[in-house]
Structures are given as structure tokens and as C-alpha cells.
Amino acid sequence: MKIQQKIPCIVLAVAMFSAASAVAQTSLVSAGGQGELNAANNLQIAAPADPDLVVGNDACVKCHASEVKVWQSTPHATTFDQLHRKPEAKEIATKLGLRSIKHSGRCVACHYTQQSDHGAASSEDAAHVIAGVSCESCHGAAKQWLDLHHNYGGESVTRLTESPAHRAERISQSIRAGMRNPTNVYLVAQSCLRCHTTADEELVNVGGHSAGSLDFEFVSWSQGTIRHNFLQSDGKVNGVRSAEHLRVMFVAGMIAELEASLRATAAATQKAKFGVTSAQRADRAKKRLQSVAAKVSDPILQQILEIAGGVQLKLNHHAELNAAADKIAALGYEFAAQNDGSTLANLDAYLPQTRK
Numbered sequence: 577m578k579i580q581q582k583i584p585c586i587v588l589a590v591a592m593f594s595a596a597s598a599v600a601q602t603s604l605v606s607a608g609g610q611g612e613l614n615a616a617n618n619l620q621i622a623a624p625a626d627p628d629l630v631v632g633n634d635a636c637v638k639c640h641a642s643e644v645k646v647w648q649s650t651p652h653a654t655t656f657d658q659l660h661r662k663p664e665a666k667e668i669a670t671k672l673g674l675r676s677i678k679h680s681g682r683c684v685a686c687h688y689t690q691q692s693d694h695g696a697a698s699s700e701d702a703a704h705v706i707a708g709v710s711c712e713s714c715h716g717a718a719k720q721w722l723d724l725h726h727n728y729g730g731e732s733v734t735r736l737t738e739s740p741a742h743r744a745e746r747i748s749q750s751i752r753a754g755m756r757n758p759t760n761v762y763l764v765a766q767s768c769l770r771c772h773t774t775a776d777e778e779l780v781n782v783g784g785h786s787a788g789s790l791d792f793e794f795v796s797w798s799q800g801t802i803r804h805n806f807l808q809s810d811g812k813v814n815g816v817r818s819a820e821h822l823r824v825m826f827v828a829g830m831i832a833e834l835e836a837s838l839r840a841t842a843a844a845t846q847k848a849k850f851g852v853t854s855a856q857r858a859d860r861a862k863k864r865l866q867s868v869a870a871k872v873s874d875p876i877l878q879q880i881l882e883i884a885g886g887v888q889l890k891l892n893h894h895a896e897l898n899a900a901a902d903k904i905a906a907l908g909y910e911f912a913a914q915n916d917g918s919t920l921a922n923l924d925a926y927l928p929q930t931r932k
């Protein structure tokens with residue numbers, strides 16, 4: 577893959593990729609240095625959409641018809657009809673002793689969107705799958721943010737006349753209500769990496785599922801087939817992002833990959849494919865960020881690297897690895913909130929040119 581050849585260039589400029597075993601470092605991270613985890617941090621760990629709060633894509637189409645149309649042709653939508661028919665999927669399910677793919681929480685977590693059946697007789701049957709990877713898989717279950725995310729503050733107020741203060745407050749309210757609002761690209765990058773990093777040891781080691789999309793890269797994977805940037809043009813044109821915006825996404829994606837692969841490593845208990853792959857991926861994500869940090873000057877990246885350098889990538893190291901991932905999540909959010917990309921121009925030569 578072409579884009580992926582780009583990233584290793586900057587990695588190699590700093591250090592050769594090393595195996596998971598080589599990553600123990602004596603580092604001087606002091607956790608106190610990067611500030612308290614704020615209340616919003618609880619919301620910053622990506623998770624499957626809560627079936628009780630899922631409203632379904634039908635609730636978006638009235639205002640986002642163009643976005644829904646793009647989505648319908650992506651693998652995220654088509655997996656709904658296809659996955660359970662695939663022999664590879666049946667094989668994984670058999671190895672894990674699962675009777676149904678669409679009803680197993682194990683697969684639903686990443687392949688489907690579930691919605692609660694209110695009034696169901698038993699809690700066992702209380703939810704059913706309504707779609708593959710849907711709007712809410714990436715943007716968060718919408719029940720609590722649906723009304724407020726487009727409320728400009730009065731009948732006569734429009735997108736153009738809304739005050740900046742109202743806009744900022746509306747967006748922050750939507751995030752507090754569980755929206756993965758792409759105004760902060762870290763929130764959506766986390767969604768991708770939650771699914772595209774398989775943090776389930778048995779699924780990989782016993783089921784034979786892939787350990788994740790090892791060639792995932794946020795810019796190239798989000799700006800190709802799944803791109804749906806219609807707000808600027810009121811639904812008419814699927815817009816292309818500015819270089820500045822793509823730079824922020826590029827780095828945010830790397831931070832999210834580090835966070836997700838630390839969480840996967842945290843789930844490792846055996847020296848086998850899952851643990852080794854997860855730790856190697858975390859190490860690689862750290863090295864990529866080191867390369868980036870050497871090219872741009874950014875104190876948040878330095879803090880992230882200190883945290884990553886201060887935790888060992890080893891088995892049964894659950895609490896420490898997850899604690900590091902939590903801190904990195906908060907910093908990733910800050911990075912995306914504070915950066916408009918104007919100081920990241922040195923990265924342009926490394927931005928992927930191909931779009932998946």
C-alpha cells in the first residue's frame with residue numbers, strides 16, 4: 577500500500593522498528609505533570625454504542641441525507657448483510673463456541689449497531705441489531721445529543737449568525753452528552769481505532785480473528801470511500817479537507833493508535849499472537865510519534881511520549897497500561913482541541929497521498 581510506505585520513512589529516520597521485548601525503558605515520567613484528568617475524560621474512552629441510547633440512522637437522514645447516501649456504499653454498511661454469511665466468520669464463531677454472529681456481543685461490539693427493544697419480555701432478547709457500523713458507531717449513541725447538536729439558539733438564528741460563544745457551548749454540551757463530535761477529530765479517531773485494533777485476546781488467539789488493521793492510518797482511511805464532508809455546502813458537495821486539517825488528523829490518528837494499542841496490550845495475558853502483535857503495534861505507534869515530535873515542536877506530544885516511555889509493554893500489566901492509555905486519551909483530545917494545524921507544516925511531506 578502506497579500511503580503506508582510514507583509513514584515508515586519518518587519512522588526509520590528515528591529508529592528501526594524493534595520487537596516488543598525491547599521496549600522496556602527506564603523513564604522519568606511523573607504522572608502529575610500533565611494535569612488532572614478532567615471530568616470529560618470519562619467520555620473519552622471509545623466504546624460500543626449503548627443500545628439503550630441508539631436512535632438509528634433513520635433519525636439522521638432528514639438532515640444528513642448526503643452523509644447517509646455515502647455511508648450506504650461503505651463496507652461499514654454492507655458488512656450487515658455479508659458478514660454472517662462468510663465462511664471465515666462462521667469458522668471464528670465455531671472456534672469460540674458461539675451460536676450466532678449477529679447475536680453475539682462478541683462480534684456485535686465491532687461489526688454491528690444494536691438497539692434496545694423497549695418492553696421486551698426478558699433482558700436476553702432486549703436488543704437487536706439494526707445496522708452494521710453506523711453513524712452512531714463513530715459519533716456516539718445519539719439519544720442524549722440529537723436535539724442539542726443542531727440547536728443554534730433560536731428560531732431566527734442560523735449557522736451563519738450563531739455567536740461563537742453559543743457554538744462553543746453547543747459543541748461542548750454535545751460532547752458531554754456522549755457525542756463523538758468531529759469538531760474535535762481525536763474523538764472520531766478514537767472510534768476508528770477501538771474497532772480497528774482488536775482488544776480481545778481470545779478472539780485472536782483462539783478464534784483466529786485478525787489482531788487488527790495493522791495498516792490503518794486515519795487520514796487515508798477516512799478521506800477516501802467513507803469521506804462525508806457536506807456541511808460547508810449544505811449537503812451538495814463532498815468537500816476535501818484543508819492541508820491544516822489533515823495535519824491535525826494525521827497526528828491525532830497516531831495518538832489514537834498509541835492509546836488503542838496500549839489498551840490492547842493491557843488485555844494480553846499470554847505470549848502468543850495477540851499479545852505480541854499488540855505490543856509491537858504500541859511500540860511502532862510510539863516510534864511514529866517520536867518521529868513526528870522531532871519534526872514539529874509541541875509540548876503535548878512530548879508529554880504523550882513521556883507517558884508511553886514510562887510504561888512497560890509486558891503481559892499482565894493491565895492497570896499500568898490502561899492508566900497510561902487514559903492519560904494519553906486526555907492529551908490526544910487536548911492536542912486536537914488546541915491545534916489548527918498551522919504549526920505542523922513540516923509534516924506535509926509525510927501526509928499520505930492515496931485514499932483508501
Ligand code: HEC
Nearest residue numbers: 631632635636638639711712715718725726735757758759
Ligand atoms: C434536525 C436536523 C438534524 C438531525 C435530525 C441530525 N442532525 Fe446532525 N447536524 C445538523 C446540523 C444543522 C449540523 C451542523 C451544526 C453546525 O453548524 O455545527 C449537524 C452537524 C452534525 C455533525 C458535525 C458536528 C458539528 O457539530 O458540526 C455530526 C457528526 C452530526 N451532525 C451527526 C448526526 C447524526 C449521527 C444524526 C443522527 C443520529 C444527526 N446528526 C441528526 C442537523 C441535524
Ligand code: HEC
Nearest residue numbers: 664665668669682683685686771772773774775786788789
Ligand atoms: C475489536 C473489534 C472487532 C471484534 C470484537 C470483531 N471484529 Fe471482526 N473485524 C474487525 C475489523 C476492524 C475488521 C476489518 C479487517 C481487519 O482489518 O482486521 C474485521 C474483519 C473480520 C472478518 C474478515 C472481513 C471480511 O468481511 O471478510 C471476519 C470474518 C470477522 N471480522 C469476523 C468476526 C466475528 C465472527 C467476530 C465475533 C466472534 C468478530 N469479527 C469480532 C473488528 C472486530
Ligand code: HEC
Nearest residue numbers: 651652655685686687709713714764767768771797798932
Ligand atoms: C464499530 C466498529 C468500527 C468503527 C467505529 C470503525 N470501523 Fe472501519 N471497519 C470496521 C469493520 C468491521 C470493517 C470491515 C467490514 C467488512 O469488510 O466486513 C471496517 C472496514 C473499514 C474500511 C474498509 C477497509 C478495507 O480494507 O477496504 C475502512 C476504510 C474503514 N473501516 C475506515 C474506518 C475509519 C476511518 C474509521 C473511523 C472514522 C472507522 N473505520 C471506524 C469496523 C469499524
Ligand code: HEC
Nearest residue numbers: 636640643644647710711714758764798804805806807808
Ligand atoms: C466510520 C466512522 C464514521 C461513520 C460510520 C460516520 N461518520 Fe460522520 N464523520 C466521521 C469522521 C472521521 C468525520 C470527520 C472527518 C473530517 O474531519 O474530515 C465525520 C464527520 C461528520 C460530519 C461533519 C462533516 C462536515 O461536513 O464537516 C457529519 C455531519 C457527519 N460526520 C455525520 C454522519 C452521519 C449522519 C453518519 C451516518 C450516515 C456518519 N457521519 C457516519 C466518521 C464517521
